[in-house]
Amino acid sequence: PLSVPTALSLLRRPAVLAAAHRSAPARDSHGPAGQGHGGSKAASLHWTGERAVSVLLLGLLPAAYLCPGPAVDYSLAAALTLHGHWGLGQVITDYVHGDTAIKVANTGLYALSAATFAGLCYFNYHDVGICKAVAMLWSL
DSSP states (O other): OOOHHHHHHHHSOHHHHHHHHSSSOOOOTTSOTTOOOTTSHHHHHHHHHHHHHHHHHHHHHHHHHHSOSHHHHHHHHHHHHHHHHHHHHHHHHHHOOSHHHHHHHHHHHHHHHHHHHHHHHHHHHHSSOHHHHHHHHHTO
């Protein structure tokens, strides 16, 4: 069995581990330049939030099957959008370099996330909703 410190180190994101070993502060593309937070409370809360949304999504999947409805549809819309936003934000952090490119990529990410959430909400309100749409796809 793994010791507790070893098990906890496996849960940490590689970017956070790498930042902790560098002498210079980490650069987070979602914050101002020069403001690293490799070991700060904000990074810890963000990591915890990411895990909470992932667990929420795991709970929403059976809920969508067992009791589909507007509450589950809108919860899925919010959770899926947030999960995708954070995931693509990490792609930007890892692969986009240069202040201007990072600003453009982040602006695009926020526009994409807003359009995704608005589109899912529109679909939930004006059409059958996410749960019913997935059920219809499975019935094909």
